[in-house]
Amino acid sequence: MELKTPLYECHLAAGGKMVPFAGWLLPxxxxxxxxxxxxVRQKAGLFxxxxxxxxxLTGPDALxxxxxxxxxxxxxxxxxxxxYSTLCNDAGGVVDDVLVYRTGENAYLLVxxxxxxxxxxxxxxxxxxxxxxxxDVSDSYAQLALQGPAAKGILEKLAKPGDIPEKYYSFxxxxxxxxxSCLLSQxxxxxxxxxxxxxxxxxxxxxxxxLLAAGxxxxxxxxxxxxxxxxxxxxxxxxxxxxxxxxxxPLETGLAFCVKMDKPDFIGxxxxxxxxxxxxxxxxxxxxxRGIAREHCPVFAGEAQIGETTSGTHLPYLNGAYAMALIxxxxxxxxxxxxxxxxxxxxxxxxxxxxxxxxx
Amino acid sequence: xxxxxxxKYSKSHEWxxxxxxxxxxxxxxxxxxxxxxxxxxxxxxxxxxxxxxGESLGDVESVKAVxxxxxxxxxxxxxxxxxxxxxxxxxxxxxxxxxxxxxxxxTGAEELLDAAAYEAFCKEG
Numbered sequence: 001m002e003l004k005t006p007l008y009e010c011h012l013a014a015g016g017k018m019v020p021f022a023g024w025l026l027p028x029x030x031x032x033x034x035x036x037x038x039x040v041r042q043k044a045g046l047f048x049x050x051x052x053x054x055x056x057l058t059g060p061d062a063l064x065x066x067x068x069x070x071x072x073x074x075x076x077x078x079x080x081x082x083x084y085s086t087l088c089n090d091a092g093g094v095v096d097d098v099l100v101y102r103t104g105e106n107a108y109l110l111v112x113x114x115x116x117x118x119x120x121x122x123x124x125x126x127x128x129x130x131x132x133x134x135x136d137v138s139d140s141y142a143q144l145a146l147q148g149p150a151a152k153g154i155l156e157k158l159a160k161p162g163d164i165p166e167k168y169y170s171f172x173x174x175x176x177x178x179x180x181s182c183l184l185s186q187x188x189x190x191x192x193x194x195x196x197x198x199x200x201x202x203x204x205x206x207x208x209x210x211l212l213a214a215g216x217x218x219x220x221x222x223x224x225x226x227x228x229x230x231x232x233x234x235x236x237x238x239x240x241x242x243x244x245x246x247x248x249x250p251l252e253t254g255l256a257f258c259v260k261m262d263k264p265d266f267i268g269x270x271x272x273x274x275x276x277x278x279x280x281x282x283x284x285x286x287x288x289x290r291g292i293a294r295e296h297c298p299v300f301a302g303e304a305q306i307g308e309t310t311s312g313t314h315l316p317y318l319n320g321a322y323a324m325a326l327i328x329x330x331x332x333x334x335x336x337x338x339x340x341x342x343x344x345x346x347x348x349x350x351x352x353x354x355x356x357x358x359x360x
Numbered sequence: 361x362x363x364x365x366x367x368k369y370s371k372s373h374e375w376x377x378x379x380x381x382x383x384x385x386x387x388x389x390x391x392x393x394x395x396x397x398x399x400x401x402x403x404x405x406x407x408x409x410x411x412x413x414g415e416s417l418g419d420v421e422s423v424k425a426v427x428x429x430x431x432x433x434x435x436x437x438x439x440x441x442x443x444x445x446x447x448x449x450x451x452x453x454x455x456x457x458x459x460x461x462x463x464x465x466x467t468g469a470e471e472l473l474d475a476a477a478y479e480a481f482c483k484e485g
Binding site for chain 2: 028029032033034226230290291292294313314316321343345
């Protein structure tokens, strides 16, 4: 049985088309994926992302555990900042990708993918050392994402200036938005300027309604999972289960920036070092033939299969079919002409630089 | 939901307008376009291709998903709506105007429903 987020009734009221996703019932769309996608690029969109998991890691040895469990280095992460990281298994494959918020001297909040929540908690708990405690607090939170160029103006109607984080990947804890106490961060998964708001589950509907009302004149619309996926793909952000999984290393999928091989040790480091420079690369494909490549389409250079697509669809803002693919690094130069097999039909594609879209 | 009374409907959500005993126009219903969401690509057969009742005649892609278009009849394609290549969104905005193909030499058909029966079928989910 699927779980309902604290915003479930809000979605029904807004005309959301509810679908099962990662064990949750969530809106795939309201008015339509393209309209919602364009609203986020040009105005603003509001997403319910309460399915994401929240886990606290606290104690004097919290930092040492983070640096052992995760590939990034958290030594320089100060209170009020956020850092992205992958979590690897012993073979160097990705267990999950997470956001880490430093909320106190010895306190961190980890935001994990919904589908991986229980796996992550079990994985980390089994490997904790020293004086550190891990707690899954997902059920106590509602999480909203307010994304788009109008997002800041909308928040300014509901929050004091000092409560709105000014820098990317920074946050304010106990910010007050429309009378609701939130952790408010300047983060997101759309490629636009925007914020994510974490509040008590019971306050979720009040915050949702207040944001939608405050944003009405600015063109804010509720946006569903469909637009969340097209926006992240257009911005070329990797998604767990697509561009990375237990068998794909963060280096292979182009996330070297969050793998600190100069750290003394972390889980997966030995395997990553032994594998050396990755032989595959994550590339962007612009589909130049007629059709749409989705995930798991074989990619060919001539008659040789060199990899497969990991995500793909029609991207609304760029108004064309694009895909990301993991392919043989030898064929990964932008400008390379390839072919993609779409359900038995070969269509042409060209490697283009990532990201497909970057806000101006 | 719009279900014109003069058309016949398949359980896989195609509509058929019989223009004679052996010729017809085929399209996607309002229910189908609504379920698919924003349609961005349609792959259709060519003129003189044969289509078979109950089998795929092509596919339609929305931002969310790809779906087979199941032929409601066995016949020969006599005309293809080429405009849909550039304006697939017309399948959303005008599902009964934006026909997919015209066929001739119809030799067989799926079980087809009238408008009232199709409406009941859609409501059953």
